Amino acid sequence: MRISSNVPKDIDEYLAGVAEPARTTLNKVRAAIRSAVPPEATEAISYRMPTFKYKGSLMAFGAFKKHCSLFPMSMAVIAAFKDELKGFPTSKGTIHFPLDKPLPAALLKKMVKARVAQNEERKRPKRP
Numbered sequence: 001m002r003i004s005s006n007v008p009k010d011i012d013e014y015l016a017g018v019a020e021p022a023r024t025t026l027n028k029v030r031a032a033i034r035s036a037v038p039p040e041a042t043e044a045i046s047y048r049m050p051t052f053k054y055k056g057s058l059m060a061f062g063a064f065k066k067h068c069s070l071f072p073m074s075m076a077v078i079a080a081f082k083d084e085l086k087g088f089p090t091s092k093g094t095i096h097f098p099l100d101k102p103l104p105a106a107l108l109k110k111m112v113k114a115r116v117a118q119n120e121e122r123k124r125p126k127r128p
Helices: 011-016 022-036 075-080 105-123
Strands: 042-046 049-053 057-063 068-071 094-097
Touching (some): 011 042, 011 049, 022 068, 057 105, 075 105
Antiparallel strands (some): 042 049, 057 068
């Protein structure tokens, strides 16, 4: 789905290289994630994919030839939302969705909040 084999410098450049309808779909995914991350979260390109970071990698997404994918970077999150993800194929660490239909924004936001909690817990100092 990507036009260029060059590594994009940021998410805007990545999305500019994605054909429609996937570009519009991923813009909606990005907006939903952005609305749920803490203000200090950052956007980056990691492993050639748009990634949100907050106390570590939080969530990534990308366009492929026949589908789009969300990478919650947590098997536990995929398991926790398995009932709500019915109808969306999942595999090791990824959730697939159609090129022209983003995951529901409310579900995305809940998954982002779960990942934020995981990263905060992981970065919390251990008590002696």
